[in-house]
Amino acid sequence: MAVWFVIFITVVTMGLFLYNNKVVAENTELQEQISVLDSSISEIEGKPNIQTYRLYEKNKNILSQFSCRSQISTYVSHLKNNASKYFISAKWFSYADWKITTDLSASTDTNGTSYEKIVTFLKEYPIGENSLFDIEAVESFDGFDRINFPWSFILNQNIYEACWE
């Protein structure tokens, strides 16, 4: 019985040893295959058009945002259309970092008094459906019949987020 026990242990041990050797050999072969694949991948990834594509894919959203940011004519038209809608004149257009700054003025004439035009504009523009920008607080109004005021507005959060899609 003891002899059979030792024979059994020896056979099992030999079997495990041989199986382990086979698995180790397979692992070496797998490692070689992975190395070959790695070098093939590196070779393709090193090609300029693939590099450009990868970089473009990685930064697609940022580039889309920059394109959106570059739509100067859209923002100029928006400013001019809204200024004329409320009978206000815009003298200057300055745009940087999603923010437009301008000098607006309104005069008393047949379309209304200067302050009425400005009040209507300040009340209606922020809640307008087509408003692209959020207005910042206006700190000073100069004049009476002709009121001048500097104005800053930042691209609306919804529009800004749409640029990222």
Place this chain on the structure above:
Amino acid sequence: MKLAENNNNFFSYLLVLLGFFLVFFITKNIYADLQSSLDLKQNQEIDLQAKNDELNSLNTLERELEAKQSEDISEITVFSADVSEAAILDYLHSYAAAKNINNDTIIYRSINIVDAGVNEIWFGEINISISAIVAWEKTLMTFLDDMAKDNSQYKMFIRNFAYPLNETTSNLQVNIPLTIYYK
């Protein structure tokens, strides 16, 4: 007779002891090595499959790019445009020459081209500062749209811009900052 039986028992105990010795000092180690090898094999098979998939997708992408079938090919070709000073100057003046035929004039007073090197998102960046006189505000807006449009020769962006509004009766003198991204 009893002595022979005692010898047999002793020999049996010795064999059992040898069996346990084999189990604890040899079989156990080989089994542990085998487990480790099998784990490594499993991980390497997963790794190999992942690398195969990656290589296949790269090969497919390369074929598409070479065959110009990808939807994004037009998006990336703009990054490979010639960004030498000569090419940029040619592009800007060719644009102006085409406009000027129709009296929709744009006259460059100066063009400064500065290579700003690689930017934070790993594209090459060239900053162009144009001082120009344009006939109309509409001409200016068209110029800005054409420079920044997606299917332009270059990938250009306009980060900031300023000009006097409502100067419709005379020529506009403006400074136009443009940024080219390239790879």
